[in-house]
Amino acid sequence: MREVVVLGVGMTKFGRSEHSMKEMFSMAALEALEESGLESKDLQALFIGNVLGGFEEGQMNIAPFLADEIGMRHGAPATRYEGACASATVAIRHAALMVGSGVYDLVMAGGAERTTIMGTPLATKTFAMGSHSEYERFTGITFPGIFAMVAHQYCAKYGIALADLKMSMARTAVKNHHNGTLNPLAHFKKEITVETVLNGPMIADPLQLFDCCPFSDGAAAIVLADAAKFKNKVRTPVYVAGTGQGSAGSTYRQKDLTRMAAREAAVRQAYDQAGIGPSDVDVCELHDCFTIAEVVALEMLGFAEFGQGPAAVDRGDTSLTGRIPINPSGGLKAKGHPIGATGAAQAYEIVKQLRGECGERQVNGAKIGLVDTLGGDFSTVCSLVLRRD
Amino acid sequence: MRQYPLTFNEFKQGLQDGKLLGLRCLDCGTVVVPPGAVCTSCGSSKFERDSFARKGTIRTFTVIRVGPEGFQPPYVVAMVELRDGPYIVGNLVGIEPEKASLDLIGKSVSVGARIVPPESPEGGVEGMAFAFELE
Ligand SMILES: [Zn+2]
Numbered sequence: 001m002r003e004v005v006v007l008g009v010g011m012t013k014f015g016r017s018e019h020s021m022k023e024m025f026s027m028a029a030l031e032a033l034e035e036s037g038l039e040s041k042d043l044q045a046l047f048i049g050n051v052l053g054g055f056e057e058g059q060m061n062i063a064p065f066l067a068d069e070i071g072m073r074h075g076a077p078a079t080r081y082e083g084a085c086a087s088a089t090v091a092i093r094h095a096a097l098m099v100g101s102g103v104y105d106l107v108m109a110g111g112a113e114r115t116t117i118m119g120t121p122l123a124t125k126t127f128a129m130g131s132h133s134e135y136e137r138f139t140g141i142t143f144p145g146i147f148a149m150v151a152h153q154y155c156a157k158y159g160i161a162l163a164d165l166k167m168s169m170a171r172t173a174v175k176n177h178h179n180g181t182l183n184p185l186a187h188f189k190k191e192i193t194v195e196t197v198l199n200g201p202m203i204a205d206p207l208q209l210f211d212c213c214p215f216s217d218g219a220a221a222i223v224l225a226d227a228a229k230f231k232n233k234v235r236t237p238v239y240v241a242g243t244g245q246g247s248a249g250s251t252y253r254q255k256d257l258t259r260m261a262a263r264e265a266a267v268r269q270a271y272d273q274a275g276i277g278p279s280d281v282d283v284c285e286l287h288d289c290f291t292i293a294e295v296v297a298l299e300m301l302g303f304a305e306f307g308q309g310p311a312a313v314d315r316g317d318t319s320l321t322g323r324i325p326i327n328p329s330g331g332l333k334a335k336g337h338p339i340g341a342t343g344a345a346q347a348y349e350i351v352k353q354l355r356g357e358c359g360e361r362q363v364n365g366a367k368i369g370l371v372d373t374l375g376g377d378f379s380t381v382c383s384l385v386l387r388r389d
Numbered sequence: 390m391r392q393y394p395l396t397f398n399e400f401k402q403g404l405q406d407g408k409l410l411g412l413r414c415l416d417c418g419t420v421v422v423p424p425g426a427v428c429t430s431c432g433s434s435k436f437e438r439d440s441f442a443r444k445g446t447i448r449t450f451t452v453i454r455v456g457p458e459g460f461q462p463p464y465v466v467a468m469v470e471l472r473d474g475p476y477i478v479g480n481l482v483g484i485e486p487e488k489a490s491l492d493l494i495g496k497s498v499s500v501g502a503r504i505v506p507p508e509s510p511e512g513g514v515e516g517m518a519f520a521f522e523l524e
Binding site: 120121122124125127128134135136137138139140141142144145148149150152153155156162201202203204205206207249251252253255257 | 397423429448449450451452453454455456457458459460462464466468470475476477478479480489491494495503505516517518519
């Protein structure tokens, strides 16, 4: 594989937006192109993450329209990737693989989503379409519900009291909200306390409102290129050192929801390809769609022993100045979760961290970063290892 | 053309007749419920059809307080390990959602199902949801 370099990244503010998906993506894409010192007509292909465009704006086949919107030449292929919340990371991975294998020299990947125009009932209905449509959907299961079942199963498996686990979960929300206050593009920029979390309305026992990320609108984009030809174009080259992706069946096929085979396979591939292990990672953006999701992810990504995720949180390992800073951007919890754009925004944050451009939320001296994005009932998970020299 | 070993519609009809239909792998003995195209353990597609025990044990659960459009919370969703090995997700019925606690994990249940009519006369399919009751 050829070495793949990041030439530029761009991102909109996350939250509720009056912009259409095409407008949001254009803003992110043109920012990424400007950083790259390139024009859209130079791009050879576009890889887009988008999940619910058909329900949101009644827009199918969005990739070619986005390519045209940003001025790519007609004839260059544009493709939508859909892997639920992991869509953009899957798109980036495939873009990197295509550049690495020599099919293209210069491409753009990213994602766009406009969830808030659906309203909460339609949004929860369409989100729930990520569950098995024959054998789970009609139970009324929701994504908060699936992760709520993770939390309960975690307590039973490790013999941990629910109140103790909920305290670690609440601390995770507090930490991510704090990080969000330091990110100008975050959906929420408000400090919260453990009491805020524990006094919130119940969404799916034991998950309360502040255990859950919001629905957001937003877009993010990344320009990837063959390093041999293009790395001199950027001051601080960041490389895609490894990628991985895994799949698994629906919830009932996975059985032990505290271990996610797709994630463990994806991150192992990415680590192996990069020639690193978890102890080499300086900063990580992981998929904290719910607080319990961050706690168990720490274990599966190798940042804590199995059963020790809550202890790692309680020790402060995951704070900005901790042993392994997690979600300096504020994560999905505070930065927001525009489903099909989320993975691209995680990659944006890691690229900015590795370049040292994150201001107050900068993780000092970060050289290797991990992106972990989980789709649906963890049946799609995708990982990226990024590094600088 | 290959035959699908046990279709969704056949499985659903079985539930309506009070039976939990499924597949037993002829190569390794694994039970596949609900049915699939191949054995979940060894990948074989050599199956015999059988009817399996409508009994299981709760492995995890939640109480849904904010549901998708068309559902009336609160209601309990649980994941159950069937006596013959497979896991299924369904609704725990006949219990006050407010009484659901971690004590439910490990409790024995019987397995039935609720048939869900199509969303509209013009489209959609008849669906099903497993329904569990504490023994
Ligand atoms: Zn078998």
